Amino acid sequence: MAARVLRLLAECDQSLAVAESLTGGLVAAELTSVPGASRVFRGSVTAYATPLKRDLLGVDGELLERRGAVDAEVALQMARGVRDRLGASWGAATTGVAGPEPQDGQPVGTVYVAVCGPPGGPCAEGEVAALRLNGDRAEIRKESVRSVLELLAGELPDNARAKDTEQNGGN
Template sequence: MGLLAERDETLAVAESLTGGLVAAELTAVPGASRTFRGSVTAYATPLKRDLLDVDAGLLERRGAVDADVALQMARGVRSRLGACWGAATTGVAGPEPQDGQPVGTVFVAVWGPPGSTAGTGKVAALRLNGDRAEIRRESVRSVLELLMGELSENARAKDTEQNGEN
């Protein structure tokens, strides 16, 4: 959250399998209200379409557990909540497979502002082991790690630009 605050940028989160755990982790940090706009927990597939503008055809063809769905969720929550950055989680925590995907299949994504390193989105595909709680915890850690990586990369790119090292 420090990098967001330094640059006066904001974050919104779209969650499915994590069910609000990412938002809880972010808001546990004192001063989170400076940068955290809010979250949408779109657990049901139709909500991904209706609230986050995920393409209905994509959801129909591939299901909710998909890399492109994660990207569209991140982009959608960024737009809907008026944030600079969007982050998203979708996947299968178990106990049963979903949409033809085995337990432990997770996609995390971030979507940044235009001109950022994640201005067209970044996604990570994960194959996680463990029980439901472990998969959900690791999904939270992974999306925050992806976000921090993109924020750091974007900060380095801006520093290079400012120093005239194009």
């Protein structure tokens, strides 16, 4: 999925930045494991501590106080913040509870992943997915990485030439 996301971004001449909480850098690691990722991947912010979400990513402090860090709107603001602060076309974010204990009144396995596209584009305000994941800490984190990349891939425009090639027998 990481290779597909990077290919789609390159075809559109767009870039990506990532804000991570519960995944702790795993999304960035997955992306940078693909040769040539530097062509579109700008970088990441691992804002594990709640104050960093406010201070580094611009998440509304009152929102964090009211709802905590595990929230759909927090995920969207993280994605917008990292997109803007790192100068990328797209921002992606993960926040949630991997366990072993609940956090901010949310049970283990509660995860929000979000993406925001270029300002003025169809996904500029962002898309968020609420997940209820099962498994241990490692499984929840791994599924969160897969989910944010899948959400992003679904929002990126497919290359029209590739679609045309498939429809015409691969020539």
